[in-house]
Amino acid sequence: MKALTIAWKDTITRLRDWRAIVGFIVAPLAISAVIGLAFGGTFRAETAIQDIKLVIVNLDSGELGQVYSTVLTSDDLVDLFLITEMDDYEAALELVETGETRGVVYIPEDFSDELFANVSATDGSYNPVSVEVTTDPASSISPFIITSVVDQISVSINTLLLSGQVGVEQVLAYAAQLGPELAELANIVPGVIEQAATDPGANQLGLDVVQVGEAQQDISPFSYFAPSMAIFFLMFSMTDGARSILQEETRGTLPRLITTPTPFAEIILGKIGGTFLTGIIQFIVLVLASSLLFGLNWGPSPLALALLVLATVSASTGLGALISSITPTEAQAGIVGSSVTMVFAALGGNFALASALPDYLQIPSRLTINRWSLDGFVKLANDGRGLEGVLPEIGVLFVMAVVFFVLSVVLFQRRFVR
Amino acid sequence: MTEAILQAQGLHKKFDEVYAVKGVSFDIKAGEIFSLLGPNGAGKTTTISMLSCLLTPTEGDAKVDGFSVTGEANQVKQAIGVVPQEIALYPTISAKENLQFWGRMYGLRGKHLQERVDATLDIAGLADRADGKVETFSGGMKRRINIAVGLLHNPKILFMDEPTVGIDPQSRRRILDTVQELNKLGLAVLNTTHYMEEAQELSDRIGIIDNGELIATGTLDELIKMVGEYDTVRLCLDVDGQKIEDVIEPLKSLPEVKQVSPGEDCVMIQVPDSENILGDMVGRVTQAGAHIRSLEIQEPNLEAVFLHLTGRALRD
Ligand SMILES: Nc1ncnc2c1ncn2[C@@H]1O[C@H](COP(=O)(O)OP(=O)(O)OP(=O)(O)O)[C@@H](O)[C@H]1O
Ligand SMILES: [Mg+2]
Numbered sequence: 001m002k003a004l005t006i007a008w009k010d011t012i013t014r015l016r017d018w019r020a021i022v023g024f025i026v027a028p029l030a031i032s033a034v035i036g037l038a039f040g041g042t043f044r045a046e047t048a049i050q051d052i053k054l055v056i057v058n059l060d061s062g063e064l065g066q067v068y069s070t071v072l073t074s075d076d077l078v079d080l081f082l083i084t085e086m087d088d089y090e091a092a093l094e095l096v097e098t099g100e101t102r103g104v105v106y107i108p109e110d111f112s113d114e115l116f117a118n119v120s121a122t123d124g125s126y127n128p129v130s131v132e133v134t135t136d137p138a139s140s141i142s143p144f145i146i147t148s149v150v151d152q153i154s155v156s157i158n159t160l161l162l163s164g165q166v167g168v169e170q171v172l173a174y175a176a177q178l179g180p181e182l183a184e185l186a187n188i189v190p191g192v193i194e195q196a197a198t199d200p201g202a203n204q205l206g207l208d209v210v211q212v213g214e215a216q217q218d219i220s221p222f223s224y225f226a227p228s229m230a231i232f233f234l235m236f237s238m239t240d241g242a243r244s245i246l247q248e249e250t251r252g253t254l255p256r257l258i259t260t261p262t263p264f265a266e267i268i269l270g271k272i273g274g275t276f277l278t279g280i281i282q283f284i285v286l287v288l289a290s291s292l293l294f295g296l297n298w299g300p301s302p303l304a305l306a307l308l309v310l311a312t313v314s315a316s317t318g319l320g321a322l323i324s325s326i327t328p329t330e331a332q333a334g335i336v337g338s339s340v341t342m343v344f345a346a347l348g349g350n351f352a353l354a355s356a357l358p359d360y361l362q363i364p365s366r367l368t369i370n371r372w373s374l375d376g377f378v379k380l381a382n383d384g385r386g387l388e389g390v391l392p393e394i395g396v397l398f399v400m401a402v403v404f405f406v407l408s409v410v411l412f413q414r415r416f417v418r
Numbered sequence: 419m420t421e422a423i424l425q426a427q428g429l430h431k432k433f434d435e436v437y438a439v440k441g442v443s444f445d446i447k448a449g450e451i452f453s454l455l456g457p458n459g460a461g462k463t464t465t466i467s468m469l470s471c472l473l474t475p476t477e478g479d480a481k482v483d484g485f486s487v488t489g490e491a492n493q494v495k496q497a498i499g500v501v502p503q504e505i506a507l508y509p510t511i512s513a514k515e516n517l518q519f520w521g522r523m524y525g526l527r528g529k530h531l532q533e534r535v536d537a538t539l540d541i542a543g544l545a546d547r548a549d550g551k552v553e554t555f556s557g558g559m560k561r562r563i564n565i566a567v568g569l570l571h572n573p574k575i576l577f578m579d580e581p582t583v584g585i586d587p588q589s590r591r592r593i594l595d596t597v598q599e600l601n602k603l604g605l606a607v608l609n610t611t612h613y614m615e616e617a618q619e620l621s622d623r624i625g626i627i628d629n630g631e632l633i634a635t636g637t638l639d640e641l642i643k644m645v646g647e648y649d650t651v652r653l654c655l656d657v658d659g660q661k662i663e664d665v666i667e668p669l670k671s672l673p674e675v676k677q678v679s680p681g682e683d684c685v686m687i688q689v690p691d692s693e694n695i696l697g698d699m700v701g702r703v704t705q706a707g708a709h710i711r712s713l714e715i716q717e718p719n720l721e722a723v724f725l726h727l728t729g730r731a732l733r734d
Pocket of ligand 2: 462464579
């Protein structure tokens with residue numbers, strides 16, 4: 001009860017401080033917006049997307065490979081894509097490299113043969129068949145469109161073959177109808193595209209679209225950097241919040257609290273609780289603001305989002321408390337807190353993709369709250385996963401929270417009760 | 419005789435091998451104002467911290483309102499109001515919000531809390547500034563709110579650690595008056611100070627503390643009797659440090675002089691009847707080549723008591 005009073009006092013005090021509001025809410029929003037814009041972010045999705053330069057390298061000796069060029073060059077998609085057909089895959093890739101084209105769709109020589117072999121295979125053992133899509137790592141929206149369209153064509157081929165309509169004629173006729181449907185794609189905000197429609201899991205024939213090159217290319221910058229900055233600034237406010245325990249010590253209010261009939265554990269609980277409450281409010285405001293201002297979709301499951309936010313804030317609060325419990329002075333806690341925040345942010349992928357870090361940093365990266373949390377948010381916001389998809393992240397973060405919290409309460413108790 | 423509200427028995431506190439308080443024992447009766455008088459570092463705050471259950475005594479115990487500070491901290495904490503030496507308030511929230519917060523920490527709720535907040539704001543004389551942030555207050559106003567917090571839950575005894583340090587005379591006056599008024603209503607007070615005037619004016623009884631030890635306890639009259647019939651002559655010189663040593667021996671060699679205690683550029687001389695030997699003293703000092711800047715004869719007071727007991731001046 002008294003813990004709540006303390007927590008509420010801290011929260012109110014902090015929320016009244018306009019500098020804190022700027023630091024904890026305005027700054028992360030502004031920075032993620034700037035980064036999003038710099039990358040040609042998703043908020044331009046509403047303006048018409050057209051004339052995406054695309055090279056098709058169709059080396060298929062059979063007929064099925066043709067479906068891709070038939071669909072991609074159909075009247076319905078003529079505004080969307082500027083198609084060039086080439087035979088030299090290497091040369092085509094070169095064009096992506098130099099930025100002369102947005103992407104390459106490569107259909108290998110044995111494409112049809114392999115697929116037909118799979119259809120007639122009776123033991124259900126399929127050889128994986130792939131269409132390779134290479135996209136320009138520097139752009140954000142066109143790779144998404146290209147992959148989605150190619151995916152859609154592949155799914156259709158799959159479905160037709162599976163339903164027994166194995167004649168090439170039929171496939172081509174069907175493919176011709178795909179055009180209008182796919183043309184719609186360009187008008188839809190990419191994040192809203194039904195995941196199920198392009199789910200590679202449906203490719204029961206083993207036909208898969210393999211994206212080559214930049215594996216993370218399909219992450220939209222804003223859905224990466226909004227949670228990223230939210231986590232980064234959350235860590236700042238959490239170490240800062242826990243530091244207020246030491247501030248109360250220097251200010252004399254902590255000793256005074258101890259002279260009131262309030263158990264020490266309740267005082268610490270209140271202090272940590274206040275930081276936690278601030279963090280929750282901060283994160284909720286960031287989620288709401290980024291969805292309202294920038295139309296960012298935080299994923300299909302509000303429950304998963306809520307739990308992930310809760311887990312992230314709990315773990316960061318615990319870490320902040322632990323740092324404060326082991327640093328001798330408020331000033332030192334500030335320095336250690338900011339350093340840990342910066343290192344964790346760098347390792348955890350808050351400034352650049354964590355998966356792009358060298359191998360020897362992958363393990364340290366996995367030890368940070370930031371990495372687990374960010375992975376979770378990307379799964380929700382970018383990949384459209386639900387609660388099940390982020391359970392491991394939520395679990396790890398809660399375990400971190402408990403460990404940090406218990407350690408810090410023990411250390412604080414030892415330190416202040418003499 | 420009235421019941422003791424506080425009994426300290428052989429309190430010791432050791433910090434890293436050094437004793438800050440070594441064997442302090444005293445009683446405070448219900449409704450009494452007791453002052454601990456002592457110089458910087460004497461152990462006043464350490465003593466009051468042990469009595470407020472903030473520090474655990476290394477040795478000894480104390481009972482407040484019949485409860486032990488080592489074993490029954492929670493009951494003790496209900497009985498005491500604590501006013502720390504430093505302002506212990508939240509600067510960015512208002513005076514009223516501070517009082518409400520601290521009131522809740524003492525378990526006050528609802529209407530009763532509001533009443534106590536209003537009452538203590540009145541006592542502090544800051545009802546009209548209730549909504550002002552504490553950080554916008556003057557030092558004296560902060561001190562008054564600092565005291566008001568200690569009064570919220572109607573404690574039986576109020577601990578005040580140097581409540582008047584560093585504030586303007588009016589605020590100081592106000593605080594001392596308030597304490598006396600509350601005392602008339604039955605509140606016992608433990609006050610610490612290094613201002614002898616304050617101890618002298620405010621207290622029913624005084625304990626003199628030095629180097630962690632309580633060297634004398636009693637009423638003002640009882641304490642002054644300890645110095646006997648001695649007057650204190652305060653003689654300040656117009657010289658550098660070197661020569662102050664030069665005048666000590668000549669002064670000591672006067673037969674009536676009981677004690678000579680050197681300070682920075684003044685000496686304190688204790689003599690039975692100052693008027694008769696003033697001439698001799700001036701003669702000796704002048705002979706030693708020193709120039710007298712000022713000379714003051716003090717009636718026996720706490721300063722003299724402290725000097726008598728420790729050989730040192732209470733203030734430098
Ligand atoms: N936490 C501590 N650790 C180590 N030494 C301490 C601690 N607190 C106090 N001391 C030492 O104990 C002695 C008594 O200190 P205390 O604060 O009780 O004195 P005080 O009478 O209140 O002085 P002041 O008038 O300066 O407030 C001092 O020498 C001080 O340095
Ligand atoms: Mg003190």
